[in-house]
Amino acid sequence: MKLVKSLLQFEQQILATFLLLLHSLIWIIKNPALDASLSIVLYGLFLLWQPLWNKNRQLNLSTALIPVILLILISYYYPPESLFFFSLLVTGLIGSRLFSMTTTRSFDLLALSILILEMSVGIIPLTFDQITLPVQFDTYIQIIILIFILVFFFAPVPDRTRQTRSQIDLMHGILTTVLVFLVLLGGIVASLLYGIDYIEGLLLTVFIVSTLAIGISWFWNPGVGYSGLGVLWNRYAMTIGGPFETWINTLTTLIEEPYITSNDFLQAACDNLVENEWLNAIHWQFESFTIQSGKKEGISFTHPLSSQIEVTIYFKSNPGQALRQHTILLIRMAYQFYLSKLNQEKMRAEEHFETIHHTGARLTHDIKNILQSIKTSINIVQFKPGEEQPLPFKLLQQNLNQISTRLESTLAKLKAPELSTSIKYTSIQQWLDNFKKSQDQSRVHFHTDLTINHQIPPELFDSVINNLLINALSKNETGEVIVDITANKEMIVITVCDDGTPVKEELENQLFNKPVSSGRGMGIGLYQSAFMARTFNYELELANNQPGKVCFSLFQHLAE
Numbered sequence: 001m002k003l004v005k006s007l008l009q010f011e012q013q014i015l016a017t018f019l020l021l022l023h024s025l026i027w028i029i030k031n032p033a034l035d036a037s038l039s040i041v042l043y044g045l046f047l048l049w050q051p052l053w054n055k056n057r058q059l060n061l062s063t064a065l066i067p068v069i070l071l072i073l074i075s076y077y078y079p080p081e082s083l084f085f086f087s088l089l090v091t092g093l094i095g096s097r098l099f100s101m102t103t104t105r106s107f108d109l110l111a112l113s114i115l116i117l118e119m120s121v122g123i124i125p126l127t128f129d130q131i132t133l134p135v136q137f138d139t140y141i142q143i144i145i146l147i148f149i150l151v152f153f154f155a156p157v158p159d160r161t162r163q164t165r166s167q168i169d170l171m172h173g174i175l176t177t178v179l180v181f182l183v184l185l186g187g188i189v190a191s192l193l194y195g196i197d198y199i200e201g202l203l204l205t206v207f208i209v210s211t212l213a214i215g216i217s218w219f220w221n222p223g224v225g226y227s228g229l230g231v232l233w234n235r236y237a238m239t240i241g242g243p244f245e246t247w248i249n250t251l252t253t254l255i256e257e258p259y260i261t262s263n264d265f266l267q268a269a270c271d272n273l274v275e276n277e278w279l280n281a282i283h284w285q286f287e288s289f290t291i292q293s294g295k296k297e298g299i300s301f302t303h304p305l306s307s308q309i310e311v312t313i314y315f316k317s318n319p320g321q322a323l324r325q326h327t328i329l330l331i332r333m334a335y336q337f338y339l340s341k342l343n344q345e346k347m348r349a350e351e352h353f354e355t356i357h358h359t360g361a362r363l364t365h366d367i368k369n370i371l372q373s374i375k376t377s378i379n380i381v382q383f384k385p386g387e388e389q390p391l392p393f394k395l396l397q398q399n400l401n402q403i404s405t406r407l408e409s410t411l412a413k414l415k416a417p418e419l420s421t422s423i424k425y426t427s428i429q430q431w432l433d434n435f436k437k438s439q440d441q442s443r444v445h446f447h448t449d450l451t452i453n454h455q456i457p458p459e460l461f462d463s464v465i466n467n468l469l470i471n472a473l474s475k476n477e478t479g480e481v482i483v484d485i486t487a488n489k490e491m492i493v494i495t496v497c498d499d500g501t502p503v504k505e506e507l508e509n510q511l512f513n514k515p516v517s518s519g520r521g522m523g524i525g526l527y528q529s530a531f532m533a534r535t536f537n538y539e540l541e542l543a544n545n546q547p548g549k550v551c552f553s554l555f556q557h558l559a560e
């Protein structure tokens with residue numbers, strides 16, 4: 001095996017040996033048994049030289065047994081015919097790489113010329129008894145072909161690392177085989193049907209075929225300012241409108257929509273793909289949700305995209321391997337665009353937080369100025385000790401002190417946003433009494449059921465409930481807001497309900513997972529409230545989302 005691998009680098013010399021053995025089978029060897037034996041050696045040399053299959057892999061004997069037996073039988077009973085078609089095959093392989101392998105092009109042209117001469121003046125006269133060549137011409141042509149073959153043994157060794165199967169052009173190989181076959185067939189027909197000398201008929205066919213080839217090449221590219229057949233062929237071969245191009249256009253159009261979510265993008269893409277006539281449905285199974293388009297019927301095929309994601313494709317009939325792979329390629333492209341959309345949403349969220357951060361930094365200075373102005377106002381309305389204060393001034397001073405305290409607390413959070421290691425608690429009844437004083441009682445109504453006066457973090461309840469009330473009261477259609485407070489040995493629940501419009505369905509699943517703007521703010525309130533609630537072992541959820549009754553609940557199960 002190592003010897004065979006070392007011989008593979010001498011590709012041109014193997015081809016020269018192959019041509020020399022072919023020349024011997026045509027002109028020298030006349031024994032049928034020896035002819036069949038050497039034909040097997042010829043096929044072995046061809047396997048060492050051929051550029052189609054990987055030569056480093058071992059040959060499967062069970063697979064190759066039947067073709068080998070057929071080749072031996074054909075070579076034994078029909079030696080000229082087998083050599084002719086085998087030479088045509090080698091001619092096509094050499095012609096298929098003429099335009100890709102420039103380093104060995106001259107020797108490939110020489111090998112092509114040798115094979116054409118061998119077939120035209122060697123194999124065809126052996127096949128057809130009616131065709132005869134002059135004895136002197138027969139002798140000289142053998143010597144000329146043998147000299148050409150011996151030149152091959154001095155060919156340079158090509159770099160096999162740069163040779164790939166992609167350098168084999170199928171169309172060029174087929175075209176070379178067809179042209180050679182037409183020339184040889186024309187010479188045979190002219191000699192047998194019209195009685196013309198075979199060499200003259202062959203030369204006449206060469207002239208006709210070459211004239212046609214030159215004419216077609218001119219029409220293909222006239223080069224005088226007119227578009228030839230090549231332009232028309234490119235328009236046909238590169239027609240945009242197949243399923244692949246349409247799918248790419250759909251994906252790129254959907255990905256450019258700035259307000260469509262990643263799930264909506266994937267749903268719309270699948271709806272578009274299911275419109276193809278070979279598909280019934282597409283079912284995406286994610287870790288926590290599913291996306292489906294079409295009717296789940298017909299032949300199904302499941303393809304895993306990752307450890308948590310798999311997609312099931314439903315075909316109308318058996319698609320075959322090619323169409324199945326084509327559909328999988330389209331699905332994987334949709335998945336890559338889906339991941340890009342997810343990354344786009346993450347980047348938008350990061351930009352959102354960065355904007356909020358810069359806004360908070362700018363507002364810190366403004367809050368300082370406002371706080372300083374409030375303290376100045378407190379000093380103005382403050383009376384001397386023992387002096388009786390009118391009620392309006394007393395209320396104004398009380399409110400200003402309360403506003404000053406709230407602003408100082410807010411400013412402290414902006415200066416040091418890290419979590420404190422100490423948490424302050426107060427009773428729920430005391431928090432409720434303080435909270436009621438700061439609310440507009442005309443639109444906000446409180447319902448309480450306090451069985452046990454639990455200790456709660458007032459910072460959490462102030463932030464979350466205030467945010468829920470502001471969101472509810474900011475709706476134009478809201479008439480009243482009901483705050484229901486329940487505290488017993490099992491749980492603590494505070495529910496804020498309004499009679500306004502419900503939350504949109506496309507925003508409902510995103511409320512507490514990322515910032516969601518309703519058009520009146522930056523969309524950070526509910527996200528921050530949910531994050532803060534989880535920090536204190538509470539949960540914030542949308543308990544009810546119906547027209548006329550939209551309820552948010554902040555709760556904690558004490559048993560858990």
